[in-house]
Each structure stands twice: as C-alpha cells, then as structure tokens.
Amino acid sequence: MEILAMHISNGIINGPVAAVFAAFALAVLTLCVLRGRRDLDDRLAPMAGLVAAFIFAVQMLNFPILTAGVSGHLLGGALAALLVGPWVGALCVAVVLVVQALVFGDGGVAMLGLNVTNMAILGTAAAYLLIALLLRVLPRTPAGLAVTAFVSALVSVVVASQGFVLQYWLGGTTDLGNNLTGLAGTMAGVHLLIGIGEGLITATTVLTVAKVRPDLVYALRALEPVAPATRVPVAGSAR
Amino acid sequence: MTKRNWGFLLGGLLVALLLAGVVSNYASSHPDGLDSSLLTGCTVNADGEITGGSCPAQRAEDHELADSPLADYGIRGMDNRFLSTGLSGVLGVLLTFALGGGLFWLARRRGPAGTDPAGTGTDPAGRDTGPAGHDAGQGAARAGSAG
Numbered sequence: 001m002e003i004l005a006m007h008i009s010n011g012i013i014n015g016p017v018a019a020v021f022a023a024f025a026l027a028v029l030t031l032c033v034l035r036g037r038r039d040l041d042d043r044l045a046p047m048a049g050l051v052a053a054f055i056f057a058v059q060m061l062n063f064p065i066l067t068a069g070v071s072g073h074l075l076g077g078a079l080a081a082l083l084v085g086p087w088v089g090a091l092c093v094a095v096v097l098v099v100q101a102l103v104f105g106d107g108g109v110a111m112l113g114l115n116v117t118n119m120a121i122l123g124t125a126a127a128y129l130l131i132a133l134l135l136r137v138l139p140r141t142p143a144g145l146a147v148t149a150f151v152s153a154l155v156s157v158v159v160a161s162q163g164f165v166l167q168y169w170l171g172g173t174t175d176l177g178n179n180l181t182g183l184a185g186t187m188a189g190v191h192l193l194i195g196i197g198e199g200l201i202t203a204t205t206v207l208t209v210a211k212v213r214p215d216l217v218y219a220l221r222a223l224e225p226v227a228p229a230t231r232v233p234v235a236g237s238a239r
Numbered sequence: 240m241t242k243r244n245w246g247f248l249l250g251g252l253l254v255a256l257l258l259a260g261v262v263s264n265y266a267s268s269h270p271d272g273l274d275s276s277l278l279t280g281c282t283v284n285a286d287g288e289i290t291g292g293s294c295p296a297q298r299a300e301d302h303e304l305a306d307s308p309l310a311d312y313g314i315r316g317m318d319n320r321f322l323s324t325g326l327s328g329v330l331g332v333l334l335t336f337a338l339g340g341g342l343f344w345l346a347r348r349r350g351p352a353g354t355d356p357a358g359t360g361t362d363p364a365g366r367d368t369g370p371a372g373h374d375a376g377q378g379a380a381r382a383g384s385a386g
Binding site for chain 1: 274328332341
C-alpha cells in the first residue's frame with residue numbers, strides 16, 4: 001500500500017471493467033478535443049496549459065479534514081471548467097492524471113480510464129452544469145461568482161466519488177458482501193468534507209483571476225445572465 | 240499572446256511552482272478520502288500496510304512504474320526529503336505545463352476567427368458551449384461508434 005497514492009491504485013477494480021472505462025474515457029476525451037477546439041485559440045491554449053500545471057501543483061497540497069487521520073486534495077474539475085470551459089477543462093484534468101500516472105506512480109496506469117472518468121469527466125461535467133445554472137440566476141457580483149465556484153466544486157467532488165462507487169459495484173476486487181451502500185456512504189461523507197476545501201480553493205482562485213483579469217474567466221465570457229439588463233461587472237475591470 | 244497575457248501566464252506559473260516546490264512540504268501526509276474509504280474495515284500498521292480485516296483496498300497491487308525516478312512525488316536517491324518533494328513538484332508543474340500547453344497549442348483553432356490581436360478579451364466566438372444534454376449525447380454516440 002502506498003500512503004502517497006491519491007488516485008485509484010492497481011488491483012482495486014478488475015481488468016475488464018477498467019478496460020471498459022478506458023475506452024469510455026478515450027471516447028469522451030476525443031469528443032472534448034473536437035468540441036474544445038472551438039474554444040482553443042492562441043490565447044486560451046497557453047492558459048489551459050497553466051490551468052493544468054496549477055491543478056497539478058494544488059493536488060500535491062493535501063489538507064486535513066475534520067475526520068481524524070484523513071486528508072483531502074483538490075480534484076480541479078470545477079476550477080478548470082470555470083477558467084477554460086468544460087471541454088478544455090476536462091482535458092486539463094486528464095493531462096494532470098496522465099502525468100501523475102506515467103511519471104509520479106500515482107494512480108495505476110491500468111486504472112487511468114477509471115480515474116479520468118471520475119475526476120476529469122464526471123467531476124468537470126457536474127461542475128459545469130451547475131456553473132451554467134448558477135451563473136445565470138445569481139447576480140453578477142464577486143459574491144455570486146464565489147457561490148457558483150464553491151457550490152459547483154463541492155458537488156463535483158461528491159459526484160466524482162460516487163463514480164468510483166459505481167465502478168466498484170461493477171468490478172471491485174473484494175466482495176463487500178452487499179455492503180456497497182456502506183462504501184457509498186463513507187465515500188460521500190468524506191468527500192463532502194473534502195468538497196468544502198475544494199470549494200474554498202476554487203472560489204479563492206477564480207475570484208483572484210476575476211479580479212486581475214476578468215476576461216480570462218471562461219464562464220464569465222460564455223455564460224450570459226438571464227436578464228442582461230441587470231448585469232453588473234464582476235470586480236473592478238482591469239481595463 | 241499579448242504582453243499582458245504573458246505576464247499573467249508567468250505570474251500564474253510562478254505561483255504554481257511555489258505551491259508545488261515549497262508549500263507541498265507542509266501538506267498533510269494522512270491518506271486521502273479515497274484511500275481512507277478503501278481501508279475501512281482493515282487494520283493498518285504505521286507504514287500504511289494492511290495487517291488484517293477485510294476492505295476494498297486489500298487486493299491493491301504495486302504501480303506499474305513504482306520504480307520510476309519521480310515515483311511518489313520524490314526524486315529517487317535524494318535523501319533530503321524537503322528538496323526531494325519540492326524538486327519533484329517543480330518538475331511536475333513544468334512537465335504538466337509543457338505537455339498540456341503543447342498539446343493545446345497543437346490542437347488550437349487557427350484562422351481569422353481565432354485571432355484576437357488587440358487582446359481585448361472580447362472573444363469573437365464567445366458563445367455558450369455548455370454540454371447541452373442532447374448535443375453531448377449525440378456527440379458521445381458518434382465518438383463511441385468511431386472508437
């Protein structure tokens with residue numbers, strides 16, 4: 001057992017299920033490349049590289065959570081979706097997971113499809129659906145953006161954790177004797193606490209970027225509020 | 240890329256390098272949410288090895304690349320843990336930026352619609368590309384049949 005491993009290790013999920021999720025992840029990431037190209041211009045491409053590098057850095061910063069002896073770390077799906085959009089955002093998280101698996105020995109290479117599905121795909125998709133909803137109904141103020149970032153990040157972490165539960169149900173290597181709900185509850189509870197940390201980090205980072213360069217926040221560019229007349233610029237425009 | 244954009248990029252990279260290179264040494268070393276959930280039901284010794292019981296993690300196997308020079312976020316053979324962790328973090332940030340930035344640069348959209356020479360931030364193609372249910376579904380089906 002590796003105490004430093006942060007993602008699904010080899011042997012936790014059986015080979016066939018891991019292979020199915022690898023194929024699924026590859027198909028969705030291909031779609032992300034096709035759709036993401038519309039967003040990727042000369043300016044967004046290097047920014048997306050920065051987002052990936054930043055997520056890698058912050059994932060190293062395990063923070064303690066209220067439960068004794070347990071830590072959490074950023075997954076990054078909500079942060080990426082807010083800054084560079086859902087398609088490129090999912091690719092950013094996937095790049096981080098690939099580097100971690102192939103270079104840092106974190107997350108089995110055979111388990112890469114499972115990890116990508118949970119954190120890059122499910123986490124980012126859940127986050128962006130909430131971001132699209134909340135940014136349209138909440139006021140365009142720093143507070144509105146902060147709430148959007150916090151809530152979408154928190155929920156995305158719990159959704160990602162339940163992706164693992166589904167995978168364990170399909171191909172877990174240890175018979176839990178019908179105690180899958182126990183695993184689901186443990187995962188949801190601990191990731192709810194981790195989600196608070198994820199929400200705080202995501203909100204702080206996005207608010208900082210929005211203050212310095214609001215034009216670099218994808219979600220603020222792409223998502224128009226329902227009633228444009230009430231639109232208030234977020235923070236002090238740098239221009 | 241304008242001067243301002245380069246400035247933001249370099250500033251952001253610097254923050255990432257500081258977080259991964261220095262702050263990472265103060266990170267919690269407790270198992271994370273996934274690891275601890277998977278160990279529920281097992282007893283574990285001080286090294287994190289399973290000593291008994293039954294839990295989802297009991298059949299965990301070694302990583303394929305457990306012997307790689309940067310495995311476990313450290314530099315192989317470097318005794319100073321602070322430097323080892325920090326340097327591996329710095330290398331990871333640079334590698335992730337190079338790989339991600341490089342791939343995104345190669346995949347980027349070229350042509351008139353993608354140019355924003357003034358760097359005004361008004362994305363000419365700024366539109367909602369949210370994963371609208373039916374649209375994404377069709378796309379997934381397409382990608383699936385092609386794969």
